[in-house]
Structures are given as structure tokens and as C-alpha cells.
Amino acid sequence: MSLMMQLLILVLLPVALLLPPGSQAGEIIGGREAKPHSRPYMAYLKIQRKGKTYICGGFLVAENFVLTAAHCNGDEISVMLGAHNIREQEQSQQKISVCHRIPHPQYNKETTNNDIMLLQLAKRAKLNRWVDTIALPRASEKVEAGAMCSVAGWGGTSTDCELTPARLQEVDVVVMPDATCARNPNGPYRDYNTSTMMCVGDPKTGKDSWKGDSGGPLVCGKTAQGIVSWGPPTPPGVYTKVSTFIPWIWETMRRLQP
Numbered sequence: 001m002s003l004m005m006q007l008l009i010l011v012l013l014p015v016a017l018l019l020p021p022g023s024q025a026g027e028i029i030g031g032r033e034a035k036p037h038s039r040p041y042m043a044y045l046k047i048q049r050k051g052k053t054y055i056c057g058g059f060l061v062a063e064n065f066v067l068t069a070a071h072c073n074g075d076e077i078s079v080m081l082g083a084h085n086i087r088e089q090e091q092s093q094q095k096i097s098v099c100h101r102i103p104h105p106q107y108n109k110e111t112t113n114n115d116i117m118l119l120q121l122a123k124r125a126k127l128n129r130w131v132d133t134i135a136l137p138r139a140s141e142k143v144e145a146g147a148m149c150s151v152a153g154w155g156g157t158s159t160d161c162e163l164t165p166a167r168l169q170e171v172d173v174v175v176m177p178d179a180t181c182a183r184n185p186n187g188p189y190r191d192y193n194t195s196t197m198m199c200v201g202d203p204k205t206g207k208d209s210w211k212g213d214s215g216g217p218l219v220c221g222k223t224a225q226g227i228v229s230w231g232p233p234t235p236p237g238v239y240t241k242v243s244t245f246i247p248w249i250w251e252t253m254r255r256l257q258p
């Protein structure tokens with residue numbers, strides 16, 4: 001599947017499929033507008049790739065590092081922190097360019113395995129009440145099936161696309177047992193990998209797990225346990241399991257620290 005297709009499926013299809021009668025296109029169904037600045041770790045990423053602009057989510061894990069999905073990589077990425085309404089210039093916003101993009105060395109485009117990327121910022125973010133880091137899990141920490149988590153994002157696939165909401169949206173999602181994303185060779189989850197991925201979003205509730213952008217965090221309690229990665233048009237969706245990558249994250253940040 002092409003990256004463009006992945007991004008489209010991640011964001012647009014579920015919205016289209018779940019639009020109840022009378023609702024407006026672009027409205028995020030089953031989710032809600034986040035309380036402004038209640039998620040100060042959220043990053044809005046603008047990605048330039050082959051002359052086109054894409055957007056992704058990400059999250060601040062250190063003053064100068066943002067974590068996102070590897071499939072959000074491009075030729076150039078800029079990061080906006082402290083935003084609520086991305087169409088307005090808010091006092092809280094900090095726009096910082098990215099000096100190093102470090103996709104996971106074993107990221108696999110075909111299977112979307114190891115879909116994680118660290119972005120080193122050109123300068124340190126100023127931490128304040130609008131901009132702050134989020135905690136990472138401990139290595140190999142487990143999130144039990146049934147845990148309630150949430151995901152947030154600005155939706156959309158390109159800056160030209162009017163479907164994207166201006167304000168940060170969020171939705172609650174439940175962690176499913178791995179078996180719900182079983183690897184049927186012909187099914188939509190044939191590339192599901194229990195060691196690197198999480199299966200999130202109850203198919204029965206119709207509550208969509210794909211309201212967030214690719215690269216945005218799955219937040220359980222106060223911890224970023226997952227990264228929005230891929231999935232079929234309906235829930236559950238597949239998230240990168242952050243706890244698996246903790247040694248790589250810390251080692252990479254330490255290596256690049258000035």
C-alpha cells in the first residue's frame with residue numbers, strides 16, 4: 001500500500017464511513033474537541049515529500065525530541081508545539097524545524113513493522129504550560145486488554161484538504177486482545193505483529209480508533225503507550241507498541257545529545 005493510501009485510510013475513510021446523517025464532512029464523529037492545551041505534548045507535523053505537503057501528529061518526549069511514526073517521514077519536516085487551533089497564530093505556539101529524522105532502522109514499508117521515528121529539533125522547546133513532554137513507558141511494560149486510552153489529532157492528509165479540523169480533536173479507545181487483530185493470511189491484519197504492535201478500538205462500539213493522525217500518541221493514564229500507525233477502514237486500528245522500542249529511543253537520544 002502506498003504511503004498516501006495509508007494516510008488516506010488512516011484518516012479519511014473512517015470519518016466518511018461513520019458519518020451519521022446530517023453531520024458535516026470533516027467533523028470528527030465519536031470524538032470531541034479537546035480542552036485547549038490539555039495535551040501539551042501534542043506536536044503538529046508538516047511533512048514535505050516529493051513536492052507535496054502532508055500532516056502527521058507526534059509528541060514531545062524530551063525538550064528537543066519528538067516521537068512519531070516512521071511512515072510520516074519525508075524530505076523535510078517542521079514541528080509545531082503548543083497549538084490548539086492550527087489555522088490561527090496562537091501565542092502558545094512554538095514552530096521548530098527538525099534537524100535529524102531518525103526512522104527505526106528496521107522500519108518495513110511493506111508490512112509497516114517498526115513504525116516509529118525520532119525527530120531531533122533544531123532547538124530546544126521552551127517548556128511551559130502549553131508545551132510539555134509526555135512520559136514514556138518502561139521497557140516491555142504491558143497494557144492489558146480492556147484498558148481505556150485516548151488518541152488525539154488534527155486529522156486530514158494534506159494542507160490543501162478542507163476536511164481537516166482546525167482544533168485538536170480527541171477520542172477514547174479501548175485496548176483489544178491481540179487475537180482481535182489475528183493474522184489471517186488473507187485478512188486485513190495479516191501484517192499484525194504482537195511484539196511491535198497494539199490492537200486498539202472496539203469494532204462493536206463503532207467508536208472509531210482512527211480519529212487521530214498518523215504519528216500521534218495513544219495515551220493510557222499519563223503515558224504514551226502507542227503511536228497511530230495503520231489499519232483497515234474500521235476499528236480496531238493498529239498502533240506501534242512504544243514499550244518495545246524504549247531501549248532504541250533512549251539510546252538514540254543519548255547518541256544525538258550534544
Ligand SMILES: *[C@@H]1O[C@H](CO)[C@@H](O)[C@H](O)[C@H]1NC(C)=O
Pocket residue numbers: 106113114193194195196
Ligand atoms: C515481529 O517484529 C519483530 C521485530 O521487528 C521481528 O523480529 C519478528 O520477526 C516479527 N514477527 C513476525 C511474525 O513477523
